[in-house]
Amino acid sequence: MSATRKMMAQNVPSNRVIATFPSAYNVETSPYKKNNFHPKVKTACSENRTGCVGLKICKAVLVGDVAVGKTSLVNRFCHDVFDKDYKATIGVDFEVEKFSILNTPFTLQIWDTAGQERFKSIASSYYRGAHVVIVVFDMSDEGSIASISRWMEDATASSNNPLKFVVGAKKDLVSQAACRAVEERVLDIAQSLGAEYWSVSAKTGENVQSFSFRCVSLTFDAAVLREVESSGNASQKQIGAIISRGIN
C-alpha cells in the first residue's frame, strides 16, 4: 500500500474503520446475500488496485414521510446525538462521512431529504445518481408504512440500480410484539421492492451502526468491483487492440 493511501485510510476515527463484512438484519429476506467482501475486492484492496474508489464519493439518499426519523437517524450515526424536539428539514441537508474499509479510504455523502410535501420537488432533484436509496418509516405510525413503496419508486427512478434499504425507525416506541407484527408486514414489502430491511432506534442507538456499516460495506464492495471490472475491461480492450494491430 502506498504511504499516502495508508495515511488517508488511517486518518479516520476507530468507529469508521470496517475490517469485516457486517451481516444483514434478516438474512433470509435480504436481496443481498453477501456476507463477505468479494474476493476480487479483497485482492484489489490488499494490492492497492482500487482505482479511483478512494477519491470518488458515493451518494446515499434518505427519503420517507414527514417526521418519521430520517434526520435523527443521520444525526445518531454521524454525531452520536439525539434530539427529542422535532425540527423539520427544509429542502435537503447533507453530511459527509469518511471510512477506512479494508484499509482503503472511502467517502459516503448522505443526503437527508425533507418529508414535507412542499419540498418534494427540491428533494427529488437530489435523487439522481444515488448509489444507495434508504426509505425510512416510523414503526409506531401505520400511515408511514403505506407510503414506503411510493417513496422507493420515486427515489430510484432516476438512479442506475442503486442499493435499496427500508428502515423502520423509532423501534424504542413499539413493544416487542408490535415490532414483530410490523416487521412481518414490512419484510414482505421490502422483499417485493428488492430492498433489505432494518429496524432501528435513533433514540437508543439500537442497530444504527450495524445498519450503517452494512449499507456502507455493500456500497464499497459494489464500487470497488465496478472499478476492478472496468479497469479489467479496459486492459482487455487494450490487449484486443494490440492483438488486432498485430494481425492486420
Ligand SMILES: Nc1nc2c(ncn2[C@@H]2O[C@H](COP(=O)(O)OP(=O)(O)OP(=O)(O)O)[C@@H](O)[C@H]2O)c(=O)[nH]1
Ligand atoms: N422515540 C423516538 N423518537 C424519535 C426517533 N427518531 C426520531 N424521533 C423523533 O421524531 C421526530 C421527528 O424526527 P426527525 O428525525 O426530525 O424526522 P424527519 O423524518 O427528518 O422529518 P422531516 O425532516 O420533516 O422529513 C423528532 O421529534 C424526533 O425526536 C426514535 O428513534 N425514537
Ligand SMILES: [Mg+2]
Ligand atoms: Mg428531517
